[in-house]
Amino acid sequence: MKHIVIAGPTASGKTELALALARKLNTEIISADSRQVFRALTVGTAKPQGHWQDGKYRVEGVPYHLVDFLDPTESFDVSSFCACSQKLTDGAPDKPFIFAGGTGMYIHAHFVGLDPLPPSDPALRAELTAFAEKNGKEALHERLAQLDPVSANQIPVGNIQRVMRAVEISLLSGQAASSLKSGNFFGQFPAEKALLVYLNWDKELLNKRIEQRTQAMLTPMAEETRALLSSGASENCNGLKSLGYPQILEWLKGEKSKEETLEKIITLTRQYAKRQRTWFNRYKNALRLDFSAPQDFDVEKITDRILEEYN
Secondary structure, X not given: OOEEEEEOOOOOOHHHHHHXXXXXXXXXXXXXXXXXXXXXXXXXXXXXXXXXXXXXXXXXXXXXXXXXXXXXXXXXXXXXXXXXXXXXXXXOOOOOOEEEOOOHHHHHHXXXXXOOOOOOOHHHHHHHHHHHHHHOHHHHHHHHHHHOHHHHHHOOOOOHHHXXXXXXXXXXXXXXXXXXXXXXXXXXXXXXXXXXXXXXXXXXXXXXXXXXXXXXXXXXXXXXXXXXXXXXXXXXXHHHHOOOHHHHHHHHOOOOOHHHHHHHHHHHHHHHHHHHHHHHOXXXXXXXXXXXXXXXXXXXXXXXXXXXXXX
């Protein structure tokens, strides 16, 4: 069955459009978002508001998979996503699922495939996290350089999650992570498997949408962070490493002002959106929908356009 993928940078309207399509096709949505998986983290991850019913998370009545099911202390990666998404599509082979999200690697892994790598090991990940906290991210990067000089040359010191994953792969497999790459990472999107729709906003308009959304979410985001900490979660738990939450923690501890926190999260979100645009620009066969004015985002017209292309 051919599926539909709604992709694009953060704050581009993916959820709203996916819901409209799901209703028209009487189908279900698979979230391709690495942070909406966590329970208790709703505001900062822009998780769609819904509720659990009959074992499924439902948004406006539409089943919305792979959101709101994982404790913030647990980990979830691309291998975890593929295992879950493949189970969903295999379980309903005649259903055209709507994939919606901005985590490009998750979408790529499901439809193009990535190299078979050892799954994350919680004990080893905890050990590496403790090592980085004690000795610094530079020391962790140096450890990678000893295990895998090629990956160390490709991954910046500051990208601690990628550094940690490369170290983990090297230790678990006994081989340099770079030696396990097959080239699938750069493959083109298979149009026979899904229609890939990319929401391409004018840069300044998207920046404005990001700014407005961040302003609206800042105080509620602080409230849910306090609640999570009050429940016994650590500041260093996986969920609170999501974009914006480390800055919220600095504000709550009095290390930054509210204004500084707002400005920093807006900046980081814009940088994230830029990385998302770079990722999705690799796919030359995507249906690109350009929005140069707010009124261009007409959900009814856009869904009709997508379905015309899909059919």
